[in-house]
Amino acid sequence: xxxxxxxxxxxxxxxVIALAVLLTAVAYTVWLERKVVGHIQNRWGPTRVGPFxxxxxxxxxxxxxxxxxxxxxxxxxxxxxxxxxxxxxxxxTSIAVIPVGNTISIGGIxxxxxxADVNIGLLIVLGVTSLGVYGxxxxxxxxxxKYSLLGGLRASAQMxxxxxxxxxxxxxxxILSGSFSLREIVDAQSGTYLGFIPRWNIFPQFIAFFIYLMxxxxxxxxxxxxxxxxxxxxxxxYHTEYSAMKFxxxxxxxxxxxxxxxxxxxxxFLGGWHGPLFGPPLLQALLPVFWFALxxxxxxxxxxxxxxxxxxxxxxxxxxxGWKFLLPLAIANLVVTxxxxxxxA
Amino acid sequence: xxxxxxxxGFGAVCVAGxxxxxxxxxxxxxALSLVVVMGSLAAEYLLLGxxxxxxxxxxxxxxxxxxxxxxxxxxLNAGEEEETKGSRVAVIFGIPGTLVGSLLIAWVLLExxxxxxVAVGALPGPPKTxxxxxxxxxxxxxxVFGIGxxxxxxxxRFGCAAGIAQEGKLMVPISYYLILSGILFACxxxxxxIKRNIITxxxxxxxxxxxxxxxxxxxxxxxxALSGQVFVFFVxxxxxxxxxxxxxxxxxxxxxxxxxxxxxxxxxKL
Numbered sequence: 001x002x003x004x005x006x007x008x009x010x011x012x013x014x015x016v017i018a019l020a021v022l023l024t025a026v027a028y029t030v031w032l033e034r035k036v037v038g039h040i041q042n043r044w045g046p047t048r049v050g051p052f053x054x055x056x057x058x059x060x061x062x063x064x065x066x067x068x069x070x071x072x073x074x075x076x077x078x079x080x081x082x083x084x085x086x087x088x089x090x091x092x093t094s095i096a097v098i099p100v101g102n103t104i105s106i107g108g109i110x111x112x113x114x115x116a117d118v119n120i121g122l123l124i125v126l127g128v129t130s131l132g133v134y135g136x137x138x139x140x141x142x143x144x145x146k147y148s149l150l151g152g153l154r155a156s157a158q159m160x161x162x163x164x165x166x167x168x169x170x171x172x173x174x175i176l177s178g179s180f181s182l183r184e185i186v187d188a189q190s191g192t193y194l195g196f197i198p199r200w201n202i203f204p205q206f207i208a209f210f211i212y213l214m215x216x217x218x219x220x221x222x223x224x225x226x227x228x229x230x231x232x233x234x235x236x237x238y239h240t241e242y243s244a245m246k247f248x249x250x251x252x253x254x255x256x257x258x259x260x261x262x263x264x265x266x267x268x269f270l271g272g273w274h275g276p277l278f279g280p281p282l283l284q285a286l287l288p289v290f291w292f293a294l295x296x297x298x299x300x301x302x303x304x305x306x307x308x309x310x311x312x313x314x315x316x317x318x319x320x321x322g323w324k325f326l327l328p329l330a331i332a333n334l335v336v337t338x339x340x341x342x343x344x345a
Numbered sequence: 346x347x348x349x350x351x352x353x354g355f356g357a358v359c360v361a362g363x364x365x366x367x368x369x370x371x372x373x374x375x376a377l378s379l380v381v382v383m384g385s386l387a388a389e390y391l392l393l394g395x396x397x398x399x400x401x402x403x404x405x406x407x408x409x410x411x412x413x414x415x416x417x418x419x420x421l422n423a424g425e426e427e428e429t430k431g432s433r434v435a436v437i438f439g440i441p442g443t444l445v446g447s448l449l450i451a452w453v454l455l456e457x458x459x460x461x462x463v464a465v466g467a468l469p470g471p472p473k474t475x476x477x478x479x480x481x482x483x484x485x486x487x488x489v490f491g492i493g494x495x496x497x498x499x500x501x502r503f504g505c506a507a508g509i510a511q512e513g514k515l516m517v518p519i520s521y522y523l524i525l526s527g528i529l530f531a532c533x534x535x536x537x538x539i540k541r542n543i544i545t546x547x548x549x550x551x552x553x554x555x556x557x558x559x560x561x562x563x564x565x566x567x568x569x570a571l572s573g574q575v576f577v578f579f580v581x582x583x584x585x586x587x588x589x590x591x592x593x594x595x596x597x598x599x600x601x602x603x604x605x606x607x608x609x610x611x612x613x614k615l
Contacts, residue, residue: 079377119396120472123404127407131407134415156415
């Protein structure tokens with residue numbers, strides 16, 4: 001066991017590294033989206049700023065910092081300023097319980113590649129996702145304009161509705177793993193079926209995986225569920241009145257939520273960080289992180305691919321889909337999983 | 346020592362949120378204060394070891410019930426409360442009445458709680474144990490509430506957790522938790538009596554229920570009986586269902602009478 005000072009120091013270092021990596025990942029997810037959507041639409045995407053447009057996020061960051069930060073006179077100032085901060089804080093908090101690899105040992109100090117190994121880790125991620133609705137709702141209301149209000153109301157109703165299907169789709173995984181701790185859920189996916197099919201949860205729980213996928217698209221307000229922020233419908237929805245840094249914060253929050261959702265999917269359905277390990281011990285400690293990142297990249301690629309391909313739902317279709325299709329399907333999946341596990345035991 | 350500091354810190358945030366709920370005139374500020382109260386209560390539950398209850402408090406109460414409140418306030422565009430004759434009368438009678446009532450409750454609680462102390466994480470409440478209790482000892486009330494409020498799915502999460510009780514020198518007298526619970530309850534009663542906006546009155550009711558939940562978890566930690574934590578689930582289910590139905594009624598009242606002031610909603614005739 002570590003002493004208190006060592007524990008605090010190690011946790012601080014892990015937090016700083018995790019935040020730095022997460023913020024860079026957010027910036028480069030934007031780059032990835034622009035490139036992939038560009039290629040889907042038969043054009044290049046950013047190419048001028050640096051090789052392959054790789055410095056575009058940097059240019060975007062500079063632009064956001066220097067843009068004029070307008071606060072319209074008719075807004076409710078305290079909440080107008082607080083809402084993007086809330087959105088970003090809740091979006092970045094869930095990285096604290098996400099493990100990215102096994103326990104490693106540096107200079108005699110053994111620590112796991114996770115900031116906080118809590119035994120209710122999954123519930124914490126769900127709780128933080130639930131709290132993320134406040135940023136959207138308060139932004140829409142405090143902007144004091146019709147597009148913002150409608151966008152905010154629609155977005156918060158949508159997020160709250162699909163949270164249920166999201167949570168229920170994960171209960172099947174919980175029944176199979178027997179724990180809320182994210183690390184234990186990944187450990188339960190080690191090994192193989194028949195010697196070569198990895199024991200990932202996506203194979204017994206493929207229906208749950210697709211429910212999770214669709215609920216995740218709705219939670220993060222992405223196409224095909226992005227009516228609350230669609231340009232042709234509501235100008236820009238809940239972030240219509242925001243400019244410069246505050247808008248950048250909403251933007252960051254959306255992509256950080258995408259990455260969190262991708263991390264959860266990788267941990268719960270795609271086997272976490274399991275993959276072939278080889279080479280010297282240093283490489284063996286870092287390879288799990290690479291496999292994890294590969295899964296996240298794949299999930300994000302599918303996210304962006306769907307964005308470039310599908311049209312969006314109308315709002316009543318969206319709500320009907322969430323309540324009348326996904327929710328009963330998730331419950332049915334839960335009942336079947338529970339029955340199978342009970343009969344097998 | 347650390348336990349006391351953490352308890353006092355989160356307790357101060359709790360009480361500040363509860364008092365702010367009473368002092369703010371616009372319901373949206375009261376709603377956000379109540380969210381702060383619920384968040385700090387979740388921290389207090391963690392201090393008593395009730396990890397599952399704390400997580401559910403955040404997910405259900407702060408993340409769903411209060412979102413519903415905020416949504417309704419946004420939808421109805423409820424304005425600030427005005428001072429009317431009714432509100433002045435309520436303040437004159439409500440505040441002394443609440444003080445008397447809360448002193449009485451505090452006296453009763455302190456008389457019967459003794460001077461026992463609890464350690465940090467006194468009674469760990471891992472999901473697996475609570476789930477077991479809900480499906481075995483408390484199956485009948487669980488099913489009855491479940492049919493009434495459809496909460497089955499939330500509780501079928503059998504978690505496995507090696508909840509380790511941290512015994513040791515981090516002790517805080519249980520009466521401190523009960524005093525905090527009493528303060529929250531008193532603030533809730535005060536809000537119920539002096540506020541004129543229907544939604545704020547409803548939020549005061551939720552505040553009362555939260556105060557009671559804290560008492561349950563504190564007593565569960567003192568007597569090492571997990572049934573206290575299990576009962577908190579039932580209270581949460583009832584509170585959530587009641588919030589949903591009550592807010593729907595409030596929307597209907599607003600649509601017909603175009604006011605959210607209780608003094609003007611006192612006749613069956615429009």
